[in-house]
Amino acid sequence: MTYHEPVLAREVVDRLVTFPGGLYLDGTLGGGGHSRAILDRLDADGRLLALDWDEDAHANQEGERAVLGRDSRVSLLRLGFGDLDRLPAPWDACRFQGVLLDLGLSSHQVDTPDRGFAYLYDGPLDMRMDRRLERGAADLLTELDERELADLFFRYGELPEARKLARLLVQARTERALDTTGRLRQVVEGRFGTRGSFSLLSRLFQALRIAVNDELGQLERGLEGAFQRLAPGGRLAVITYHSLEDRRVKASFRLWAGEDDRPRSRHLPVRELPVRARLLERRGLVPGAEECERNPRSRSARLRVLERVEA
Ligand SMILES: C[S@@+](CC[C@H](N)C(=O)[O-])C[C@H]1O[C@@H](n2cnc3c(N)ncnc32)[C@H](O)[C@@H]1O
Structure with a gap:
């Protein structure tokens, strides 16, 4: 069984990787599919740091089935993307050319009864992505x-x-x-x-x-941390799977793009917000019919990408 089928993989790398010699961050390693696709676009100078807080994602990169292989351009770290302020040296001082957050669960997590994520199987009611919680x-x-x-x-x-x-x-x-x-x-x-x-x-x-998993807290902190660490011209790509996540991503992206997202009211003056980012597709991007058919778990996905514009 494959660990996880990456969603919107081509759409992500087409937008995220603008500089093949740059440093990239995959905040959600999972089965490594997106990481692999990013690496395939990088040259020999390019580097990738991939995080996942689930030990299973890291164990999956050991042995013959490892999707990332022995690629010396990759570093793996067991850390939540909401804790980017705890990145160890030398990463703590780095700016990234691109950051990807592919939220939610991997197929492996959903389909492992012991993890307790799916009501279709019987298992302990656990649901911790990071079993240190x-x-x-x-x-x-x-x-x-x-x-x-x-x-x-x-x-x-x-x-x-x-x-x-x-x-x-x-x-x-x-x-x-x-x-x-x-x-x-x-x-x-x-x-x-x-x-x-x-x-x-x-x-x-x-x-x-x-x-x-305090998923919305992780998301708030992850978005803020990722945006802070983007190099000028760097891009942030986020894939969400339900409206609670997507609303938060949309609101943060609009704010960084200098848009006052509050409902129009004559009691509220329009705010002058600094323009710190450019949105690539205003409504985001969803998988096509062919991908939804091949991978039904992609059906609820929405990809949003921004580019940081200020120094
Ligand atoms: C949808 S899967 C990612 C799949 C991956 N893009 C691929 O191509 O295989 C989500 C992964 O992110 C991890 N994850 C979710 N929230 C996280 C967080 N706050 N910090 C680190 N990893 C997280 C999960 O453990 C899971 O392995």
């Missing part, structure tokens, strides 16, 4: 009170049934711990029916995963 999804379901759970489901899953669901789970956990994906699925289906639970379970699992 202290709390997994089962811990959140045990420790948070009903209101905190409802809040989490509403904010990160945009679930209209957030309160009902929180009440249901708090009741269910008094009977038996909610510590496996199978148990959680069974409780939800018991209340909402097998058919009615499909999208509800997806959103519930999304909400838990976002909370466990």
Whole structure:
């Protein structure tokens, strides 16, 4: 089984790699597909630093199946992209010609029952991408009170049934711990029916995963850190997979492009913002029908790219 099929790979490298001898950062190594595609566009002077906080992504680069091989132009680091201010020397002093963030999960993570990301398999309710994190999804379901759970489901899953669901789970956990994906699925289906639970379970699992990994916090800090570290003329490419992520990326990109993103109101004067970036495609880019067919997981993807314009 392939570890992960990279999404919009050609579209990413066409826009990201503008200087073959430059230094690039892949903040989400995963199966290494995008990293490989970037390296294929670099010359002998080019360098790539690739991060992933999941040890599995790094283990996958050992042995014969390693996608990056023994390419001496690559350095790998186990670090969250939200912690770019903790890059060790010599990277801490570097400016990058291009940075890629391909958010979310790899196919390997989704399809490994032990990781607990998918309700289609039975496994421990874990969902930590970085297993050095202290709390997994089962811990959140045990420790948070009903209101905190409802809040989490509403904010990160945009679930209209957030309160009902929180009440249901708090009741269910008094009977038996909610510590496996199978148990959680069974409780939800018991209340909402097998058919009615499909999208509800997806959103519930999304909400838990976002909370466990502080994904939106990582994204906010990752965007800021990546933009700060871009060389003049450098490019930042971000692939998102749902609207909560995409809204944040769009808002940050517009701000850097000098656009006042607030809703028009006669009470708010239009802000004069410095223009620090140029947006490549205003609405971003989505995969074509052929890619969606070949790789259904690419269907919800949206790529946004900007270029830093100031010194
Ligand atoms: C969609 S996959 C990336 C796939 C990769 N572009 C490829 O071509 O195979 C996302 C990867 O990013 C990692 N990841 C997600 N959030 C991260 C974060 N905040 N810091 C570092 N890695 C992260 C996940 O562990 C996962 O391996």
